[in-house]
Amino acid sequence: MDYKLYETLNRLPGLFAIAATMIFGIIIIFTFIVRIFQFPHLRQKYWQYDNTQSIPTRILKTTVFLLLAAGLLGVISYNVYKMKNDPPKLLVTVERSKEPPSMLVCKSDDMTFITVRYYDSFNSFVNNPKQNLDLSGDFKLFQRESDSSCTFFNSTSSLMTIDNPGGFYLLGFTKILKKVLNGMSGNASIISIYIGDTNNETDWSLPMPQGNKFSDVGFLLASSSGIFQYTETWHKALNGINGITYRGFQINSIGNFEFEGVSVDDNSMQPTIWIGLIAPTTVITQVEKPPLTLADLLSNVGGYLSVWAIFGFLFGVRKANPFGFVSGFIFINQDRAKLRKELDRMKNERSSKLSNLEKGEEDNTTETNGLSNQSAELRNLLAKYYVDMDFYEHAVKTPDV
Template structure:
């Protein structure tokens, strides 16, 4: 394997989204580098842009000291949160274990339902059924004869007549085995008339399962395991479970297989057909999760709005609102007093430059700069600033 193939198989390559993700990162880096280059060239080329940057960083604020302090605190809190979220996300990308499927391993403490059907023109006579903690414990003949470790399951059997004839049905919901028993071994005995072949169906314990069909079935997730035993024998099954979204029910699917040459260890009498079923100790359980969550909705909205942030950065936005929530609803009186002081200072100082009108204008506009407060207010209200707080501050003396 060469270096290129090794990289494409690495965790980093998959975490970054493969070639598409790498291409996106490269395009983003080129875009950011291009913006920074333009910014540097322009502030070197035009002195007034340099002054604008300096004024933006060091210029006097029209906000009260209360608002400036709170604004600084909130800025650092948001900045710290951004860095924290970024590092946390990177950490999870590098160190979190992969989540390939929404599946978990679960202890198997639930009995399956089992249907035993005779072959054509034959009949089964039920004798007895037992549950044992394990096959190895059952395989001890003396222990088996004493039945000290077995639990009788006869009460769980009933008769079902369907397309497969008169069958014996074991309902796993009626089992008397201990509720905390994991896995285990089921031993069932029949006497067969005219034939020793038995068809065995292992499926879900659920009211919606139709056991009268030729091949019993239920929900789309209820696969039924099927085996045919001649003269009895031992089979084992594997089980998969799927829990519905609201957790109200878990569907079960089964696969069966026959253990070869295992019948001799359970054969008790030539006239009795003995069937052994080994249950797994663990099953794989899939849990349904929402394909679209509220967090995904917020993420999509945030991603969409970020496109407009880039658009506004490149092409400018609509009128600004310099009077935010804090000014309007928190430090109303203090910011009003600060604004009136700034307006009075601008009125008395004819050489004052209006810092909010930072744009290039043609000669005609230069000769018609606003010379009084009314013209300034009208121009700002039309093109630049949401003037609600301004109008309230200069016309009203109550907060």
């Protein structure tokens, strides 16, 4: 599944909810169809039209219903359009940096790249310069168009691991004898360092390496020793199978510093130019989120459905069904037996009350008959307008389900 669709559907909980809803809906529809064809009284119930409202009320009711239904379709269509076409939302977080960047180091012809050392922090370098990790073997020669004076450190293929966030990289260069270029002597010592992320969209062979719109490549140009600090940002995009994280870099100069007397090992050959790079301890992460998720869609639709309360206010609601779908379509025998048991109990209680009344005066008999007639009228009124008595009538009058 596409990662953007996966996020839009609220990941595994959303997929589970969709699957459960589909299974539940299929079961209900299948049960309804089977029961409709199995029992004639259900076909009569749902196909027989009985409306106690006047024609003007029916016309107004139908008009309002169609308007609300059109509005519901409009709300669903609008939200689905936003889910598909709106730009993603951005969530900004701060995370710890634990992955080294890739580096491309290029130099002028009068320079030699000597060493690269890594420290846990700048303080570690200051306190004990000899406790470091030598990365010189991880920098490989790199051919960049017509320039063969570059070396490349690929973070994705390096065995380097960082236990603590941040760190300090120290790159050492030394000058060689002056050369005469085109009959002119010069000493143009130029060092260019590019910092970026190695992915399929980053082209390191360009004069100015670059990635896509989310993968900025940091660049510094130096001719003398100095300390620089780079900042890193992550952009987690909504594409690919598991999502893609793009890394962007920017380099800022802290100032020119001289590293006289610095010794990172016991080698007598010491660089004459040092470039220090301070790595950040944290990175700012921009996380793309779907413009509208399945939960948002259901929430918006549910908010619109609350407007349908106006429909019930204007035209009333359907008759109450105290038995429900399960009693009428699924556990018919069980609920029918329970209902008849309750009716028998109520009948016995009523017979007991009538026996007590017969022992009284004759006027009580007349009053009892009047109350019985009123009860019958009330029952007919409730069955006509308020209470769905279909299951009751079926359970009492029909011996077999």
